[in-house]
Amino acid sequence: MNSTTQNPSAQAFAIAAETAAISRGYWATVWMRLKRDKVSVACALVLLSLVLMAVFAPLLAPYDPAQGTMLKRLSAIGTTGHWLGTDELGRDMLSRLMYGGQMSLLMGLLPVFIAFLIGTSLGLVAGFFGGWWNTLIMRTTDVFFAFPAVLLAIAISGALGAGFVNAILSLTLVFIPPIARVAESVTTSVRNLDFVDAARASGANSFTIIRVHVLGNVLGPVFIYATSLVSVCMILAAGLSFLGLGVKPPVAEWGLMLNTLRQSIYVQPWISVLPGLMIFITSLCFNLLSDGLRGAMDIKR
């Protein structure tokens, strides 16, 4: 895996980077390494432009995403005025893809973010206090591990009914257990280190020890893990919308667009491919960036 040990100059380079780690501080070094990784930079730029595109969709989009003309239904890609074509209701595809990013990105990021907050807290409590707390929290997560993630998300969403809030809720529930498990295992290993004992001997209470000494060591690994879940969440969220369990029809969202355009594959096959392509590009970039981040944060002590 470690490609820097392949040739001498790369090794010297790695040593230089490690010296830098001491003088520059951890996060600055991670940032430096990430900036040197071409793939990560490219992915970060793509994601940034996707986010900007979604945020500024009202300014950038040439048409109203909800307004269509029935006369221009399913125009081909490259049609003048609609250069990505129009959908089954004659709405401009480019505008809808831009607006769709708002919901799709939000549904990919928000559940992981909430699950990161809740899961890390649960893992910290379970790992730091151990004993009864650990048993209670970790055995509960075991139950959720007994379900395949997709099935669990669809089951909860299916029972709750369609809707944005319900989809976010079910996705969050799916991602809390794995994050809690990672946080618990990191916390358990940190808790037994000498500096925690030293802090306790100096009279620090549990809350202070967690806040000052444990949290900083736990957040990094859990954060990397959480970034790797974003692409899973994107695909799953769009999948829920694809099944009709996510946002409801007039709203532009990539998964839902894929669902409604599915009926048109015999008329304009390549237009129905576009929303899925957006999901694929986004999730691919999140995955590659997460891999790059993992590599950049893996600084040997």
Place this chain on the structure above:
Amino acid sequence: MFAFIIRRFLFAIPIALAVAAVCFSLVHLAPGDPLTAVIPADAPAEVVIAIKEAYGMDRPLIVQFGSWIQRAVQGDLGVSVATGRPVMGDIGLALSNTLTLAFASAFIGFSGGILLGALAAFYNGTWVDKVATAVAITGVSIPHYWLGLLLVIIFSVQLDWLPSMGAGPGGSSNWRWDWAHLQHLVLPAVTMCFIPMGIVTRTVRATVSEILNSEFVVALQARGLRASRITLHVAKNAAPTVLSVMGLQFGYLLGGSILVETVFSWPGTGYLLNTAIFQRDIPLLQGIILVLAMFFVALNLLVDVLQTLMDPRIKRG
């Protein structure tokens, strides 16, 4: 070791019960009355009470759960509120179709992943390695329902080579191992094989290259063993890790097939689950989730036991 296996079996019981409790509580997550699908909105109060009694919904929750479990163990998962048929029969038929699809994609995905991962580890840094890395990252990044749509567009709409709907000619839902049915299996199986192929490739590549760098392999080479014999040693050492990943992936194939089954109208559990969700058929929904989750629990148990049998070095608490 046998003590471990027995303990692992005993540990699966509370998990299975808790899983059942989650499935059961799905009914109460649902907004409104679970019986809205069968009770007409203008039904008189005494009819509502009679229907509730018939479904046993007038008793306390814990009693309902107890009798639900008791009947579930005997293979009775209740009656569908949409069709009036016993849920178990429909699930059984759908499950066999889902298993067919899962076995087919597991076969393609696992053999492809093992081959690609092993080649990538043996020829580290070459183009094979690059292809393997690309397959691994694509497998985990691609929305498989979109891949399915893409394959339908290419092979059904444009080329007209393969059918895109159902499990057999004329929308038949009874699977048979003949060419007419196999044609229907190709596209969904290929669609679903990408995730396990990506993950198995990644696992095999990492595990095998770690083993290839270990001292005993160098020792074997020094003793002049043929490459094929060394490969055997490597395979034996990689097997437990790869097996556990494959077991988990097979479980995901069973439980995660809903999206692909919807794209291809494959008459399996996922398709049935989709129907249950949109008809708000809660007994059917509950039954499918319970059966699939129990399969997953059993699969995890099997993988753990097999892993211990294969590699006695693995010690567990």
